[in-house]
Amino acid sequence: MPDLQRLRADHGPAVLAFELANRAYFAAFISDRGDEFFDQFAERFNASLAEQEAGICAYHVLVGEDGSVLGRFNLYDISGGTAVLGYRVAEHVAGRGVATMTVRELCRLAAARYGLSTLRAAVNHENVASIKVLAKAGFVAVGPAEPGGKPGTWYQRDLAPADPAQGRSGRDG
DSSP: OOOOEEGGGGHHHHHHHHHHHHHHHHHTSOOOOOHHHHHTTHHHHHHHHHHHTSSSSEEEEEEEEETTEEEEEEEOOOOOOOEEEEEEGGGGGGTTTTHHOOOOOOOHHHHHTTOOOOEEEEETTOOHHHHHHHHHHOOOOEEOGGGGSSOOOEEEEEEEOOOOOOOOOOOOO
């Protein structure tokens, strides 16, 4: 069973392998990260860890039983109880409900662990699979967007308040 984990330094090699193995697949739906992303991966990865430590982002990886990264699920621009959701899953698990299941889990974590009340996601009109994932996860269209410079839509989900009896664990180790 895949495990959603908060991004850690030791995930670096598996994240890079995931991005390289799926680069062409991702480029069919979203803007390609470009060669510079891969050339400067270590620096960018460390910057992401620093952003996470500062509390402005919360990065997660979906890890398979073999330790490989099956997907990335990120909350960024965290401010005032709101964050932007971004995600991508490996081609070999796409279409199997993995993204929907994990987005739902991240919505639960966003409220319970990070105290967020609203998540937003921008999707270009051509990315039909992501639009379906967001709809199944309870997001609704709220207005126009231009993700990657392409025409798209902002989707939003208001999150249920965390159960105070459960408490908030703060940062996940």
